[in-house]
Structure formats: C-alpha cells, structure tokens
Amino acid sequence: MAITVNIYYSGKGGSACRFAEEMVSTGVVDDIRAELGNLRYEYFFPMDKPETVLLIDSWTDQSAIDVHHASPMMGKIAELRKKYDLHMKVERYVSDDNMPVSEHQFIRN
Secondary structure, eight states, X not given: OOEEEEEEEEOSXXXXXXXXXXXXXXXXXHHHHTSTTEEEEEEEOOTTOTTEEEEEEEESSHXXXXXXXXXXXXXXXXXXXXXXXXXXXXXXXXXXXXXXXXXXXXXXX
C-alpha cells in the first residue's frame, strides 16, 4: 500500500517552474529518488494553472516518508521554497491495488 502526496507549488512570475528546474539541476530530485522507499518523484505543469507546478511524490509507507522528512533534503527543499516564495496545497492518497474488474473496460493499454 503506497502513499502518494500531490503537492501543488504556486508562485508568481514563473517562480514555481524555476523552483522545479533548480530541484532537478542541483541533483536534489535524483537524491530523493534514490532514498529507500521512494517510488515516484515527478513534476508536472497543470495546463490551466500557469503559475503552479504539481509534484507527485510516492512512497512505500509512512516510515519512508518520515525518514525523508528527517533527511538533509528537506532543508534544501525548504530553502528553495523560501527562495522562490512558493505556497503549497497538499493532497494525500493511499493506493488501492484492488481495482474492480468493471473498471478494466475503461482502460486502454
């Protein structure tokens, strides 16, 4: 059962995009992806919100998230959030691996 956290970073003047670019270019994203328990760490750009970047961050369990939150990476992330004056909206989801058979008709592989 994975835990996925969607974090919407919003700013002004392209700051959210520059934040994501710096997270990637400085290697912070690669370091987070290498952490034990990380399943996914990807940025997306919502079409209807040009000043927002969506981070989809997925972990094996709460313990992995807790270790990540206690890591030096969190300090780097906090610094960059402050540098780019970003605000956050957070959504948290727990995976359901038991997809009903009735849903398969809507999925095109």
